[in-house]
Amino acid sequence: MDLLEKLFSKHINKFRSLETKLKNISEVRLNDASAKELKSRVMHAVNFGKPVEENFFVALTEKIKNLASQIQPSAYFRSMLKEKMEVIVESGRHSKWASASMYRRTFASALAVIFVVGVFFNFGYRVNRAEASVMTIIDQISGNVTVVRDNKILIAEPGLLLLADDTIKTGPGSRAIIRFLDQSVSRLDENTDVKISKLYVNPNNKTETIVEIIIERGRIWSRVVNLINDVSKFQVKAQNTIAVAKKKAAFDVKIPAGGSAKISAIQNHVDLVVATNKTVVETTLVKGFAAEQGTIKNTEVLEDAWITDNLEKDRVYIESVKKDVQNSFNPVHAVQQLTNDTQIVLTIDDVSKQLKILNAAKSILADARVYLEKGEIQKAQDTLNYFKSQIESVSNWAKENQAKNPAGAASVSSQLQEMLDSYQKQLSLLLPADSLYLIKQTVSEARVIIATTPNKKTEERLSQASSKLLEVQDLIEQGDTAAATRQVQEYNKAISDVVTDIKQLPIDQKEKAVTAILNTKAEDLKALEAASTTSMPTMPTQTQVTPPTSLELQQTITDAKTESLSKVGEVVLDAQMGQPSASILKGVETMNNIEVNGKSVIDLKISNDGIMIRTEATQIDVIQSETSTTTTITSPTTNTSVTTPLKLIPAILTTPLPTTN
Amino acid sequence: MSQELHSEHVESLVINSQNGDADAFGKLYDIFLQPIYRYVYYRAGKEEAEDLTELIFLKTWEHIRKYKRGKYSFSSWIFRIAHNVVVDYYRGNKKEEELPEELEDNRKDNQADTHTRRLLTNEILTFALKELKDQYRQIIILKYINELSNEEIADILGKSQTALRILQFRALRQLKNILTDKGITDSQA
Numbered sequence: 077m078d079l080l081e082k083l084f085s086k087h088i089n090k091f092r093s094l095e096t097k098l099k100n101i102s103e104v105r106l107n108d109a110s111a112k113e114l115k116s117r118v119m120h121a122v123n124f125g126k127p128v129e130e131n132f133f134v135a136l137t138e139k140i141k142n143l144a145s146q147i148q149p150s151a152y153f154r155s156m157l158k159e160k161m162e163v164i165v166e167s168g169r170h171s172k173w174a175s176a177s178m179y180r181r182t183f184a185s186a187l188a189v190i191f192v193v194g195v196f197f198n199f200g201y202r203v204n205r206a207e208a209s210v211m212t213i214i215d216q217i218s219g220n221v222t223v224v225r226d227n228k229i230l231i232a233e234p235g236l237l238l239l240a241d242d243t244i245k246t247g248p249g250s251r252a253i254i255r256f257l258d259q260s261v262s263r264l265d266e267n268t269d270v271k272i273s274k275l276y277v278n279p280n281n282k283t284e285t286i287v288e289i290i291i292e293r294g295r296i297w298s299r300v301v302n303l304i305n306d307v308s309k310f311q312v313k314a315q316n317t318i319a320v321a322k323k324k325a326a327f328d329v330k331i332p333a334g335g336s337a338k339i340s341a342i343q344n345h346v347d348l349v350v351a352t353n354k355t356v357v358e359t360t361l362v363k364g365f366a367a368e369q370g371t372i373k374n375t376e377v378l379e380d381a382w383i384t385d386n387l388e389k390d391r392v393y394i395e396s397v398k399k400d401v402q403n404s405f406n407p408v409h410a411v412q413q414l415t416n417d418t419q420i421v422l423t424i425d426d427v428s429k430q431l432k433i434l435n436a437a438k439s440i441l442a443d444a445r446v447y448l449e450k451g452e453i454q455k456a457q458d459t460l461n462y463f464k465s466q467i468e469s470v471s472n473w474a475k476e477n478q479a480k481n482p483a484g485a486a487s488v489s490s491q492l493q494e495m496l497d498s499y500q501k502q503l504s505l506l507l508p509a510d511s512l513y514l515i516k517q518t519v520s521e522a523r524v525i526i527a528t529t530p531n532k533k534t535e536e537r538l539s540q541a542s543s544k545l546l547e548v549q550d551l552i553e554q555g556d557t558a559a560a561t562r563q564v565q566e567y568n569k570a571i572s573d574v575v576t577d578i579k580q581l582p583i584d585q586k587e588k589a590v591t592a593i594l595n596t597k598a599e600d601l602k603a604l605e606a607a608s609t610t611s612m613p614t615m616p617t618q619t620q621v622t623p624p625t626s627l628e629l630q631q632t633i634t635d636a637k638t639e640s641l642s643k644v645g646e647v648v649l650d651a652q653m654g655q656p657s658a659s660i661l662k663g664v665e666t667m668n669n670i671e672v673n674g675k676s677v678i679d680l681k682i683s684n685d686g687i688m689i690r691t692e693a694t695q696i697d698v699i700q701s702e703t704s705t706t707t708t709i710t711s712p713t714t715n716t717s718v719t720t721p722l723k724l725i726p727a728i729l730t731t732p733l734p735t736t737n
Numbered sequence: 738m739s740q741e742l743h744s745e746h747v748e749s750l751v752i753n754s755q756n757g758d759a760d761a762f763g764k765l766y767d768i769f770l771q772p773i774y775r776y777v778y779y780r781a782g783k784e785e786a787e788d789l790t791e792l793i794f795l796k797t798w799e800h801i802r803k804y805k806r807g808k809y810s811f812s813s814w815i816f817r818i819a820h821n822v823v824v825d826y827y828r829g830n831k832k833e834e835e836l837p838e839e840l841e842d843n844r845k846d847n848q849a850d851t852h853t854r855r856l857l858t859n860e861i862l863t864f865a866l867k868e869l870k871d872q873y874r875q876i877i878i879l880k881y882i883n884e885l886s887n888e889e890i891a892d893i894l895g896k897s898q899t900a901l902r903i904l905q906f907r908a909l910r911q912l913k914n915i916l917t918d919k920g921i922t923d924s925q926a
Contacts, residue, residue: 091909094916098881101862106774106787114787115766118794122759 107279113487116427212238212256212275212287219250219266243271246294258285259501260300260310261393263386267333268294273313280490283497284308291337295330297386301397302504304497314339317367318349322599324504324546326390327361328383340366342383344549345606345672359671362606363549372674394505401502402512405445426477427484430470434492437466441499441515448511460518464525467492471526489528496523507547508559530581531588534574538596541570545603548633552607557629564607564632567600568639575643579650586651587659594663597644598670601637605672608633638694641678642707645687645698649705652682742768742812751811755802762801766794769812772883773819779866779878780823789826793819813892816885820875820893827871865915873908880905 106114214221214236221232224243230236232244232252244264246252252264257277264270269292278284283304288311289296300310300321310321314329314337321327326343339348341361348367350357365372440463447456470492477485496519503516520540527533544567551560578589608630652660660682667680679690689696695710747768753761773793778786796818804814866874879890891898 091913094909094913095881097862098877099884101882104775104778105771106790110787111770114770114791115763117791118766118798119759119763121795122762122798 109280109487109490112483113427113431113491116481116484116487117425120425120427212254212272214238214244215253215255215261217250217252220247221245221250221252221264222247238272238275240272240275243269243292245269256287256310258287258300258308258310259302259397260287260298261390262289262299263297263389265295265297265382268296270294270296278307281494281497283494283501287311288313290314291329291331293331293333295328295382297326297328297382299326299386299390299393300324301394302501304501304504312339316351319361320347320349322347324549326387328386336369338366338368340383341606342387343553344546345602347602357674358669359674360602360605362602362609362672364609365673367674398505398510401505402445404502405442405512405515426473427481427488430473430488431491433466433470434488434495437463437470438495440466441518444515444518445512448514453514456514460514463518464522467496467522468525475528489526492526496526504543504546505550507550507554508563509556530585531592534578534589535592535596537570537574538593541567541574542596542600542603544570545600545607548607549603552629557626560607561629561632564629564636568636571640571643575647578647583651587657590648590651591659591663593644593647594660594667597640598666600640601667601670601677602672604633604637605677608637634693637691638696638709641689641691642696642698642709645689645696646705646707648682649685649687649698649700742772743810747811748806751801751804751806754798755804762798765797769815770794772812773815776816776819776878776883777823779863779882780871780875781826782867785826789822793822796822809892810889812885813889816879816883816889816893861916865912868915869908869911872904873911876901876904876908877912 214223214232214234216234217232222245223230223232223236223238224245225239225241238244238254244252244254246264246266246268248266250266254262254264254270256262257275262270271290271292272288273290274286274288276286285303285308287309290313296312298310298312298321301324303310303321303323306322308322310325312319312327312329314331317337317339319327319329319339321344324344325341325346327346328340328342330338330340332338339346339361341363343363345360345362347360348358350359350367359367359372361367361372365374440459444456444459444463447453447459470488474485474489474492499519500516500523503512503519506513506516520536520543524533524536524540527536544563548560548563548567551557551563574593578586578593581589648660648664664680664682667678668676670677677691679688681688685701686697686699689698693711697708697710699706699708747765750761750765750768754765770790774786774790777789777793781789793815797815800818804811809817866877869877875894876890879885879893880887885893887898887901891901894901896904
């Protein structure tokens with residue numbers, strides 16, 4: 077070894093551990109969708125001999141577009157820039173690529189103008205909490221709060237990034253708030269230790285998230301605001317019990333010193349798994365019920381100051397998230413629109429063109445927001461219809477090019493899906509009275525439009541129906557029972573429409589659709605039970621009268637349960653054609669396994685020509701003969717029954733009717 | 738660095754690409770995408786990484802007939818293109834003056850007086866890399882993240898291996914000083 081080598085080895089040893097860390101630094105990867113899209117662009121240039129400068133020209137215009145979306149120049153600069161761009165568009169139609177350098181200089185000067193304007197007018201870019209923030213952080217603290225990481229103790233500060241395997245500890249008189257990557261929040265009471273066991277975000281679709289935490293002692297309140305897909309969940313483990321929220325929920329978990337864990341469902345519902353020495357019990361807790369030491373009971377939660385205080389803080393938090401959503405739909409100026417249209421025209425590569433159309437569609441939603449806020453509903457509706465048509469056009473391109481350009485089609489489909497998923501998540505908190513609710517409905521409709529198979533369409537429509545039940549619970553919490561009643565009726569109609577369409581499907585597609593409806597119905601039943609419990613009128617005192625709207629809501633929910641179950645019964649019978657398939661039987665088993673508050677809520681049996689569905693309040697028998705299908709609903713409590721050929725009359729069980737058979 | 742980047746398979750794909758075989762170039766893209774992306778990511782940042790990666794591959798295609806096996810491996814050659822593209826990008830986006838190489842960094846060790854003791858997490862290391870002088874950052878990235886050999890790095894940077902070793906030592910020293918300022922002590926690093 078020469079002298080230099082020896083000297084180097086002697087000194088470099090000082091940095092051995094640093095070198096090891098560098099080698100083990102998290103590997104950065106371009107995700108598969110972006111890699112495919114990039115390859116598509118590169119290979120297009122390779123195959124069609126497009127000059128390098130022209131690609132860079134397009135990339136540069138993309139930069140300008142992105143920048144323009146963040147600032148708002150004055151009228152003078154807008155018109156100057158518009159003039160320059162019009163010249164470029166016009167000359168770009170006729171010139172060869174050799175002029176690209178001229179275009180770059182002109183764009184560069186335009187860019188410089190924008191920068192100057194930005195400096196002078198100080199257009200800030202507001203960090204938007206409603207957008208994809210995939211971090212989990214300490215949001216607020218009071219008192220002594222620490223984070224244990226890799227056996228080292230960190231003093232917690234607001235903004236501290238939290239990682240999987242971190243344990244957050246609050247001391248006496250101390251509290252902390254954690255904001256999770258899925259927009260859920262947890263509030264830790266004093267003397268609480270909580271470990272984060274899992275934090276997951278799908279890198280290709282940031283709306284797919286999993287959060288798992290373990291409370292080791294103390295008390296934690298959790299508010300889950302807007303999980304939207306089947307894979308997402310928020311889970312809290314306490315001793316031998318796991319509480320899981322899948323869409324929206326507020327729940328409290330407490331482990332007193334030396335005591336047993338108590339889980340209380342405060343709003344919506346949470347699924348519980350309790351492991352004992354002998355067995356594992358799965359059930360669902362709805363609002364107003366708590367589980368402790370294997371027993372479930374109704375609990376007077378509202379008298380607890382911790383609960384009322386957190387409910388109020390949740391209300392404030394949800395309002396701020398909704399406000400961020402509204403602000404995220406920023407209208408764009410003429411410059412931006414011109415840039416969007418210019419780029420779409422100038423883009424030769426098909427995949428890039430579709431992605432630019434998608435990007436421009438975001439501006440359309442922003443325009444709709446403006447119209448809605450001004451009360452110009454018809455203009456808003458027209459704008460939203462245009463949005464849907466653009467989405468449909470991109471979706472159709474992807475479907476048509478699946479064989480010809482699989483990588484490009486996959487990339488476009490993936491980005492389209494992620495865009496709509498992200499909007500759905502952001503908008504999920506909106507209720508019918510909110511000004512942007514029409515946008516929420518439009519996004520749901522767009523998701524149905526882009527579904528590539530009849531089964532996927534069915535799943536999307538069922539998902540839309542289920543989301544109405546979540547709105548019902550929010551409306552009940554707000555005290556708007558009239559609106560809640562309307563949403564239950566909307567849910568009912570949606571299920572009825574889906575069932576009608578499923579019956580028209582070819583036989584090979586019916587089975588999948590029926591399995592989807594059985595799986596969705598299982599979750600819907602839990603939501604209906606939760607809504608039913610929430611809406612249950614309290615026992616009137618001598619001076620208090622139960623409001624008629626609460627009674628009407630309660631009845632509507634009961635009718636919705638009955639009618640939707642009978643529709644499900646009909647469609648199952650229609651699909652099985654005499655012999656239930658394995659997937660349908662599995663769906664039936666899922667339904668039968670539903671327990672709410674420790675009790676089974678449904679008993680479903682199918683035979684070759686009939687299906688029997690029994691709940692606490694009703695028994696539904698659907699019988700199929702060669703010529704017709706009849707549905708009989710019996711109420712064991714009132715000892716009445718009604719038989720109809722297929723269609724059920726709503727609210728039929730409010731008054732006893734003579735038996736017609 | 739992965740054996741794949743130096744294999745005969747790569748060289749035969751290069752030859753086919755030079756003969757106009759677009760599929761062969763597509764396979765080269767698949768092999769080199771992630772290493773090139775990683776290099777650009779750490780040198781120019783996440784936002785520019787995709788665009789610059791695209792440009793690098795387009796330039797590679799444009800100039801592929803100029804590559805001659807012998808003096809440099811193909812991986813050295815494509816990383817050389819990547820280096821030049823990033824340098825061009827910096828020229829167009831110059832934000833701050835780089836300190837001259839000879840200037841000593843006299844910050845002391847263990848100056849952390851924050852009450853929060855920090856660990857050398859990947860996040861902190863990534864942030865620290867961004868604060869390095871560009872030339873030092875480049876060496877760290879090529880050596881430890883892209884895992885190129887000293888010979889390849891010397892080819893890419895146009896320096897002798899001796900000069901490279903000195904730069905490597907200085908890079909690690911500056912990185913360590915930056916980490917110390919962030920509260921990472923010797924025992925934690």
